[in-house]
Amino acid sequence: MNNENKITDWKIISGILYGVGYNINKIIGAGIFNPDVILKLVQSPGIALLLFIVCGFISILGSLIYIELGIRSLPSGIGEQKYISDAFPSKKNFGNNFGHVFSYVAIFIILPGEIVAVSYSCAQYLLYIPRGNFINDYDPTAMIVSVLILLVITLYHASSKKISDYINQSLALIKVISLLIISIVGLVKLAANGFANWINVFNVSSNSGVYEFGAYGNGLIQ
Numbered sequence: 393m394n395n396e397n398k399i400t401d402w403k404i405i406s407g408i409l410y411g412v413g414y415n416i417n418k419i420i421g422a423g424i425f426n427p428d429v430i431l432k433l434v435q436s437p438g439i440a441l442l443l444f445i446v447c448g449f450i451s452i453l454g455s456l457i458y459i460e461l462g463i464r465s466l467p468s469g470i471g472e473q474k475y476i477s478d479a480f481p482s483k484k485n486f487g488n489n490f491g492h493v494f495s496y497v498a499i500f501i502i503l504p505g506e507i508v509a510v511s512y513s514c515a516q517y518l519l520y521i522p523r524g525n526f527i528n529d530y531d532p533t534a535m536i537v538s539v540l541i542l543l544v545i546t547l548y549h550a551s552s553k554k555i556s557d558y559i560n561q562s563l564a565l566i567k568v569i570s571l572l573i574i575s576i577v578g579l580v581k582l583a584a585n586g587f588a589n590w591i592n593v594f595n596v597s598s599n600s601g602v603y604e605f606g607a608y609g610n611g612l613i614q
Contacts (some may be wrong), residue, residue, distance in 0.1 A: 410557055415566035420567040438594035472498070511538040511545075 433442045461475040473491040480487035515524055515537035527534070549556045582589055 410561065413561040416564040417560055417569060420564075422573065436594055441593075507542070508538070511541045514538065541557055 402554055430443055431437065434440050434443070458475070461479060464478060473495045475491075477487040477491040480490050482488075512534060515534040516531070518525060518537060519531075519534055549560060
């Protein structure tokens, strides 16, 4: 089988729309649209907005790099391991070794840690409904609920691909609609007071520049 048939002969399981939905679910929920930590660090809405724009632009550049690496990797294959192997020099097999190390760390450390953290945060939000407050210390109830959440997600992904696709796409649609509602309401409230909300928008209550640097780092992480 030649390289042309490697791609064209494959059966398409998930289309572009499903891929967009999965990316939306991964991005929305990671804290990118909740810059409260940045605002607490800089103590200024204007600076927080600028950091949000700057870090968003850097994220776009990273996305464009991924697109370029993906196009260059076709038709031999795609994926982060392939991208890293192609991006680094092939001398002494450095690129392949680095790609394998990254895959190992991602599979056994990064992704499991991310899944556990997100499921625990989800459990805290669910428990906030009956409790009315968050418990930041050791919370065994939240741990049990987070384990149950992981079990439910694992079960419906293992039982049927169609069910998991429908659930993931529905969640992506709900997230997009929620963001649109929040954005529209915010713009309406902003326009209601004219330019009053922009007065002293860059005032900083803190005199230390360390907070601004920390907020920049937090924005890059999110």
